[in-house]
Amino acid sequence: MSTLFDRLKSAASEEWVSYTDHAFIQQMEAGxxxxxxxxxxxxxxxxxLVHFARAYALIGYKARSLEDLRYAQEGIGNILHETSQHVKRLGELYGLTPEDIEDTPEDPANIAYTRFVLDAGATGDLLDLHVALSPCVIGYAEIGQRLKPAVDGDPEHPYAEWISEYSSDWYQETARSAVEHIDALAARGGSDARFGEIVKTFTTATRAEAAFWQMGLDRAENA
Known part of the structure; x- marks a missing residue:
């Protein structure tokens, strides 16, 4: 039986491929x-990720059960772990300090994506918010699994640490939990009647993910 997330991916299949097989990902895979x-x-x-942590705090605010609250707490914990890993990598690889990172302005593509997610949560319900979050949360697990063989065959791969994190058992379980939680929210009712609306949210967030990869390429060219 397919999950709601499977149905969303199928409905936005072109956008999903553009995101998960973007040139940024292809180049990362090739090293x-x-x-x-x-x-x-x-x-x-x-x-x-700072704004995604705010989105998970919004999940806590909109929680209708202890399960929702626990999910929000776990999500914020995972995000804080990711942000610490980013600070560590940027320091080790590029000599950047936390102050350097904080002082770098947000790119317009970043602003557009994160505020879209927060708006989806503020104006909608928990299902709307989780659907807006899902391309990132679940997509990174799919990308990590796809890129894992490149690391397995080359321990000196320049992006081995990033790929290993998102292909890890810990992150794969995070993604599986997200899929299950979306189904649980949909089971509360109304998802079929709202499917077209939910697809629009999912598609927009998926396009924003592809734009995020492109932003990295474009900023590097203009740096």
Whole structure:
């Protein structure tokens, strides 16, 4: 039996492929992604994750059960772990301090994506918010699994640490939990009647993810 997330991916299949098979990902897999592109992506993703933590706090505010509250708490914990990893990588690879990262302005593509997600949560319900979050949360697990063989065959791969994190058992379980939670929210009722509306939210967020990769490439060219 297909999950709601499977149905959303199918409805936005073209956008999903553009996101998960973007040139940024292809170059990362091949190990040819310019270091400047990865640096710019990590800086912007740090800012992105701060706003995603706000989105999970909004999940807590809109919670209708202890399960929802626990999910929000776990999500914020995972995001804080990711942000610390970004700070660590940016320091080790590029010599950037936390102050350097904080002082870098958000890119317009970053602002557009994160505020879209927050708006989806503020104006909608928990299902709307989780659907807006899902391309990032679940898509990174899919990308990590796809890129894992590149790391397995090359321990010196320049992006081995990033790929290993998102292909790890821990992150794969995070994504599986997200899929299950979306189904649980849909089971509360109304998802079929609202499917067209939910697809629009999912499609917009997926396009924003592809634009985020492109932002990394574009910022590197202009740096």
């Amino acid at each position: 040819t992604l310019p270091p400047a592109a990865f640096r710019e992506y990590l800086i912007q993703d740090y800012h992105f």
